[in-house]
Amino acid sequence: MATNPKTDAYIENTADFAKPILTHLRKIVHKACPQVVETFKWNSPTFEYKGLLCSIASFKSYCSFGFWKASLMKDAATLVGEKGIGAAGNLGKLTTLKDLPSDKVLVEWIKEAMRLNDENIKLPKDKPRKYDKIEVSVPEYFTAALKKQKVAAKVFEAFSYSHRKEYIEWITEAKTEATREKRVQQALEWIAEGKGRNWKYQKQ
Numbered sequence: 001m002a003t004n005p006k007t008d009a010y011i012e013n014t015a016d017f018a019k020p021i022l023t024h025l026r027k028i029v030h031k032a033c034p035q036v037v038e039t040f041k042w043n044s045p046t047f048e049y050k051g052l053l054c055s056i057a058s059f060k061s062y063c064s065f066g067f068w069k070a071s072l073m074k075d076a077a078t079l080v081g082e083k084g085i086g087a088a089g090n091l092g093k094l095t096t097l098k099d100l101p102s103d104k105v106l107v108e109w110i111k112e113a114m115r116l117n118d119e120n121i122k123l124p125k126d127k128p129r130k131y132d133k134i135e136v137s138v139p140e141y142f143t144a145a146l147k148k149q150k151v152a153a154k155v156f157e158a159f160s161y162s163h164r165k166e167y168i169e170w171i172t173e174a175k176t177e178a179t180r181e182k183r184v185q186q187a188l189e190w191i192a193e194g195k196g197r198n199w200k201y202q203k204q
Helices: 005-012 018-032 103-118 140-147 150-158 161-172 177-192
Strands: 037-041 044-048 052-058 063-067
Touching: 005 018, 005 037, 005 044, 018 044, 018 052, 018 063, 018 103, 052 103, 140 150, 140 177, 150 177, 161 177
Parallel strands: none
Antiparallel strands: 037 044, 044 052, 052 063
């Protein structure tokens, strides 16, 4: 199993409850996709196979696991439905190994995600997807900040579900109030300019 030292360190530094969850998910990804390459993007371990495949992450009280093209998978209603809201990835907030689907189901999903990359099927651009209408729970403090920035508020309202979700995840995952406030201000600036949270990584 070809591993990345950054992923090793990331898992080692997580809370005790998170270690077995992340370790198991990592093992399953490698089992389903022996050719997978471990990378590190957006401050969390990411797995690539002919493009982005999936990722794992750990937060203060839970872990998450998500597929890059979840909205295109046959179980999209499950993966991008209620469990996909907020920062919980596609499997909800994982706190124990019992929260995970069976290994068989995980392997099937991973292989499907591989197939999407094998066939070079891309996420649609500038076209609303079936699950874009899912509402994102916006913290009151960010709603208040948006009200003071009319341009940003208008743009944020018009953003797709995924764009709104990415910003809310980034802001709510801040570990200190100072970091959170800094992210809120940066978010308002980028949103007013019509930029998605990960605009720096998007190909022009």
